[in-house]
Amino acid sequence: MAGLIPQEIIEEINRRVDILDLVGRYVSLRRTGRNYIGLCPFHNEDTPSFTVTPDKQICYCFGCQKGGGPINFLMEIENLSFVEAARKLAAELGIVIPEKALSPQEEKKRQERNQIFNMHKLAAEFYAAQLANNANSRIAIEYMKKRDIPQELAKSFMLGYAPDNDWEALCRHLQKKGYSYALIEKAGLGGKSAKTGKLYDKFHSRLIFPISDYKGQVIAFGGRIIGDGTPKYLNSTETPIYNKSANLFGLHQAGSNIRKLDRAVIMEGYMDVLMAHRYGVNNAVASLGTALTKEQAQLLRRYTDKVLLAYDGDNAGQKASLRGIEILRAANFDIKLITLPNGMDPDDFLKKEGKEGWDNYVAHNSLGVLEFLLNAALQKFDKQSVHGKSSIVSELLPAIANTQSVVERDSFIRLMADKLGVLPETVYADLRKSGLKIAAPKAAAAKAAPLNINLSSKTAPLLRIAIENKKVFDKVEAELGLDFWNTKAECLLAAVVKANYSDYNWQPATLLEKIDEMQAGNPQDLANIKEENTRKSVQNEGIKQFLLKLLSKEFPEDNNLRLADEYIRGVKIAIIQQEINNMLERLKNGEADPELLSALTESQKQMQALRRTGN
Numbered sequence: 001m002a003g004l005i006p007q008e009i010i011e012e013i014n015r016r017v018d019i020l021d022l023v024g025r026y027v028s029l030r031r032t033g034r035n036y037i038g039l040c041p042f043h044n045e046d047t048p049s050f051t052v053t054p055d056k057q058i059c060y061c062f063g064c065q066k067g068g069g070p071i072n073f074l075m076e077i078e079n080l081s082f083v084e085a086a087r088k089l090a091a092e093l094g095i096v097i098p099e100k101a102l103s104p105q106e107e108k109k110r111q112e113r114n115q116i117f118n119m120h121k122l123a124a125e126f127y128a129a130q131l132a133n134n135a136n137s138r139i140a141i142e143y144m145k146k147r148d149i150p151q152e153l154a155k156s157f158m159l160g161y162a163p164d165n166d167w168e169a170l171c172r173h174l175q176k177k178g179y180s181y182a183l184i185e186k187a188g189l190g191g192k193s194a195k196t197g198k199l200y201d202k203f204h205s206r207l208i209f210p211i212s213d214y215k216g217q218v219i220a221f222g223g224r225i226i227g228d229g230t231p232k233y234l235n236s237t238e239t240p241i242y243n244k245s246a247n248l249f250g251l252h253q254a255g256s257n258i259r260k261l262d263r264a265v266i267m268e269g270y271m272d273v274l275m276a277h278r279y280g281v282n283n284a285v286a287s288l289g290t291a292l293t294k295e296q297a298q299l300l301r302r303y304t305d306k307v308l309l310a311y312d313g314d315n316a317g318q319k320a321s322l323r324g325i326e327i328l329r330a331a332n333f334d335i336k337l338i339t340l341p342n343g344m345d346p347d348d349f350l351k352k353e354g355k356e357g358w359d360n361y362v363a364h365n366s367l368g369v370l371e372f373l374l375n376a377a378l379q380k381f382d383k384q385s386v387h388g389k390s391s392i393v394s395e396l397l398p399a400i401a402n403t404q405s406v407v408e409r410d411s412f413i414r415l416m417a418d419k420l421g422v423l424p425e426t427v428y429a430d431l432r433k434s435g436l437k438i439a440a441p442k443a444a445a446a447k448a449a450p451l452n453i454n455l456s457s458k459t460a461p462l463l464r465i466a467i468e469n470k471k472v473f474d475k476v477e478a479e480l481g482l483d484f485w486n487t488k489a490e491c492l493l494a495a496v497v498k499a500n501y502s503d504y505n506w507q508p509a510t511l512l513e514k515i516d517e518m519q520a521g522n523p524q525d526l527a528n529i530k531e532e533n534t535r536k537s538v539q540n541e542g543i544k545q546f547l548l549k550l551l552s553k554e555f556p557e558d559n560n561l562r563l564a565d566e567y568i569r570g571v572k573i574a575i576i577q578q579e580i581n582n583m584l585e586r587l588k589n590g591e592a593d594p595e596l597l598s599a600l601t602e603s604q605k606q607m608q609a610l611r612r613t614g615n
């Protein structure tokens with residue numbers, strides 16, 4: 001986390017960033033009292049609930065509960081790591097981050113990677129220019145017309161053309177820009193002819209699809225042959241910047257929509273994704289020519305935990321779906337699948353039926369994993385014969401055993417039994433006999449119970465002032481201790497501040513990052529919290545949301561210190577009132593101990609004194 005960038009730098013960034021300007025680049029904001037609000041960029045909404053609190057340097061969505069300080073916001077919206085986001089903001093603010101010295105080898109590698117990134121950017125521009133200007137690109141343009149790719153779509157995916165009349169055009173272009181042949185070859189953009197030893201372009205006579213990483217940096221290319229020839233699709237080989245199993249085609253374009261819709265659609269090919277975006281299915285991505293991989297699933301998990309697999313309706317597509325299910329299940333995705341009619345692929349289907357037809361089809365024909373597997377088995381075996389029935393059941397048993405929800409498992413077994421014309425009990429018996437390990441129900445306890453984060457608590461406003469003002473915090477601790485808070489969330493937050501007291505600079509954004517680090521399990525930070533239970537509870541995600549909510553809420557706060565005194569007095573009165581009530585209760589029950597009586601008198605005196613100071 002922050003480990004790589006010194007804490008003082010992080011604090012300087014948090015202090016100096018204009019959060020209104022930063023958020024304002026993505027959200028249109030209007031003022032309401034002390035805060036600004038706008039439509040949340042992280043979820044779909046009609047009434048604004050995304051709140052920016054400039055004097056605290058934080059933002060928070062009362063709808064989806066996302067938000068944080070400036071660095072958090074940039075991480076979330078641009079999908080950057082903490083360090084990347086901090087660096088970006090530092091660069092804008094002109095804050096210099098002291099570099100950790102790299103070894104000469106590391107430095108060489110870093111430079112080489114940078115050069116290869118640059119070469120890919122130049123190559124993408126070169127191919128796009130060829131598409132626009134090369135006289136021979138006419139056939140590419142005709143091909144695009146035939147495939148229904150309009151200009152603006154081609155632009156947003158940076159499509160290009162690799163000429164057929166000059167097989168060294170790109171290599172020469174890059175060499176002119178100062179790149180050596182050795183590096184062009186290493187970048188996978190050119191290859192040496194075994195015969196002549198000359199370098200020629202990897203791609204020619206092809207429509208070029210640049211492949212970007214999630215940040216939009218071009219890292220590789222796919223090329224579709226125009227006219228006849230093989231292979232139909234040619235892709236970049238792996239290079240120091242490109243690992244095909246760790247990237248998804250279209251993720252840069254689809255990322256924010258996947259977040260908003262909270263679901264990704266995974267398709268097979270470039271053209272499917274292009275058409276999906278053309279027709280408004282703008283949360284579509286493609287695995288790059290290979291079956292879906294574990295790394296791709298992990299990458300996608302940063303955006304959503306729900307996917308719709310929309311592979312081609314042919315046999316290969318169905319096989320890829322089966323493999324995809326395994327990978328996505330292992331990564332705990334909620335999976336839906338569709339099989340398009342008549343072996344169509346999404347490209348064909350969208351051209352024919354448009355977005356409305358697509359949405360409609362998905363709504364009525366998407367299947368859960370078990371139903372999908374059952375359909376596949378029903379096609380494979382003859383359900384009329386006894387042998388067919390038993391083959392279908394055995395084929396499905398592992399997936400049934402693997403289903404965590406008891407309700408889902410049971411209702412599926414009933415559905416399957418019904419389709420096969422057997423009794424559900426028979427399937428249950430087979431399941432028991434199979435010796436398969438039945439998945440335990442998802443333990444509800446594994447997920448920490450959400451904190452009660454309502455702000456109606458009487459002590460919340462006091463905590464709000466205390467976490468922003470050291471003097472108040474000290475005063476609260478001295479006069480009341482730190483255990484009097486009305487809710488568990490308040491107790492926890494106070495404990496976190498206390499644990500970080502020595503280097504806490506009373507900036508809310510910094511506290512948010514502290515919590516992030518603790519939740520990421522930074523042992524050093526956690527060690528400061530003495531009590532085991534508190535240490536565990538800090539890892540509860542709710543605490544960050546509680547802090548954000550607390551900071552984003554409008555409280556009256558003209559004079560913090562005066563207000564704090566008022567609140568402290570209020571808490572003292574409440575505590576003493578409680579004691580008095582207890583003692584009165586005991587008296588009522590017949591206890592008449594002289595000590596009890598004098599304690600009661602003492603408390604009543606204190607109460608009078610407290611009430612007097614209020615006037």
Ligand SMILES: [Zn+2]
Pocket residue numbers: 040041042043050061062063064065066
């Ligand atoms: Zn939201």
